[in-house]
Amino acid sequence: MHNVRRTAREVLSDEAIAARRAQEEASLRAYKEREATYLEHRRNGDVSDDALASTTVLLSLNPEYYSVWNYRRTILLHRLDGADDAARAALLAEDLTLTQESMRTHPKVYWLWNHRRWCLERLPGTDKWRKELALVDVMLGMDPRNFMGWNYRRYVVSALASALVPGEAPAFPASLSSGALSAEARAAQLALAQEELQYTLRKIEANFSNFSAWHYRSKLLPRVWDALGLDDAGRAAAREEEFALLQQAMYTDPSDQSVWLYHSWLVGAAPSRTTLEAQIGVIEELAALDD
Structure with missing residues (x-):
């Protein structure tokens, strides 16, 4: 383009290029090792703490790995079965924290929003929806045109509207026109x-x-x-x-x-x-x- 000052390209030495390549290869090997651990747990149908931890590590590195989310929910369902409200809330709070942290750097990854829905729908109580709306405010403050965040906001508001009138309302906002x-x-x-x-x-x-x-x-x-x-x-x-x-x-x-x-x-x-x-x-x- 005319009248645009060109910036100097970064010129790397052969040694620097080799060092960068070695670092990338080491990171890839580490990722593959963590993935192998997760896959071994899944093959064995393992629902232990170690199995859950393997999904946490892998999802922190790659939140778009949807099959890991699916397996994580299998483990969580096993733990939620028969748990009282306090135990359920504590367990699900960990996952809400996990997704929230990932959203800061991956705000448009569908699987993060989807997993939050899954958790919230199993979390006891109704005050969760107002709290979740506050989080969406923060996310849309960071990126006001994040369509995934807007879709999620409509979901949260609809759930909040239903919580205001449990068992009585059609889907919001159509419910406003309902008799x-x-x-x-x-x-x-x-x-x-x-x-x-x-x-x-x-x-x-x-x-x-x-x-x-x-x-x-x-x-x-x-x-x-x-x-x-x-x-x-x-x-x-x-x-x-x-x-x-x-x-x-x-x-x-x-x-x-x-x-x-x-x-x-x-x-x-x-x-x-x-x-x-x-x-x-x-x-x-x-x-x-x-x-």
């Missing part, structure tokens, strides 16, 4: 949905190109409007607020695809002549500025 909820349950879930809307707004205002936040918002808003019992006029006013938010995003970065996808959804939510004409006017004005 199956009591008034108390609806109020609790509505408050949660409104918290999530505020969360998406903060993420969007921090970065308009956060597609996951826009998408989540499009799933929440219709259900919240239903739960609030908004009439046509109320919905129209709510949509105008969304169009105002979109307009800020459009003028900030008119080429961002996530903004236009959300705009398409919002226009489609009420394709009236008035709405269409107003949005055509906004787009024409934006196009004129870009000329």
